[in-house]
Amino acid sequence: MNQQITTPHGVIDIRPAQETDYQTYRELRLEALRNHPEAFGADYAANAEQPMTFWTERLRSLGSNNMIYFAVHNEALVGMGGIYRGNSQKTQHSATIVSVYVQPEWRGLKIAEGLVFRCIEWGRTQRAAIVKLTVSATNTTAIRVYSRCGFAVYGIEPQTICLDGIMYDGLLMSRHIV
Numbered sequence: 001m002n003q004q005i006t007t008p009h010g011v012i013d014i015r016p017a018q019e020t021d022y023q024t025y026r027e028l029r030l031e032a033l034r035n036h037p038e039a040f041g042a043d044y045a046a047n048a049e050q051p052m053t054f055w056t057e058r059l060r061s062l063g064s065n066n067m068i069y070f071a072v073h074n075e076a077l078v079g080m081g082g083i084y085r086g087n088s089q090k091t092q093h094s095a096t097i098v099s100v101y102v103q104p105e106w107r108g109l110k111i112a113e114g115l116v117f118r119c120i121e122w123g124r125t126q127r128a129a130i131v132k133l134t135v136s137a138t139n140t141t142a143i144r145v146y147s148r149c150g151f152a153v154y155g156i157e158p159q160t161i162c163l164d165g166i167m168y169d170g171l172l173m174s175r176h177i178v
């Protein structure tokens with residue numbers, strides 16, 4: 001089911017990814033990795049080299065263990081957020097939000113909040129009890145978004161990302177969803 005956010009720049013649909021999104025998904029993800037290398041563990045160059053099957057497979061594998069949501073305006077992808085849950089009997093209660101990104105011209109409109117809440121909703125339908133995420137400790141904008149969405153800090157992972165010799169600690173955040 002799609003959800004809508006009405007913004008001063010137009011209506012945004014929050015909808016699950018579809019297999020046919022592979023090209024625009026690739027573009028949006030590479031844009032995020034290229035412009036915000038300190039915010040994501042994945043590497044731009046390594047992802048840019050991937051064949052198109054890498055992206056189609058990612059979308060094809062979505063289902064009861066992982067999901068991606070897109071923020072869409074007039075059929076253009078303007079934001080995204082992903083979630084996956086543990087794959088064993090003992091870890092499937094725990095889901096993790098990843099890859100949250102909103103294009104610069106669409107920021108400040110609470111689109112990330114919409115994506116995060118949609119991911120949490122997915123976690124509930126998959127009977128997850130807790131949702132976790134890691135955010136760079138210097139990423140104050142994202143930390144504020146996650147705090148507004150009910151996440152609280154439970155720890156710090158030292159040196160999660162090393163970029164050009166600079167170490168970024170990861171702030172570990174969680175929210176109980178039952």
Ligand SMILES: CC(C)(COP(=O)(O)OP(=O)(O)OC[C@H]1O[C@@H](n2cnc3c(N)ncnc32)[C@H](O)[C@@H]1OP(=O)(O)O)[C@@H](O)C(=O)NCCC(=O)NCCS
Nearest residue numbers: 036039100101102107108109110111112135141142144145
């Ligand atoms: C972090 C991010 C996803 C937030 O998305 P968003 O949809 O803009 O989130 P919000 O609308 O809730 O706004 C976040 C903050 O930016 C402020 N803001 C307002 N206008 C803005 C603008 N034009 N550009 C940037 N930020 C703006 C908002 O007021 C808000 O601050 P507040 O919490 O003090 O109110 C987005 O900035 C982004 O994609 N950043 C780069 C990638 C990244 O860091 N991802 C997170 C990885 S963990």
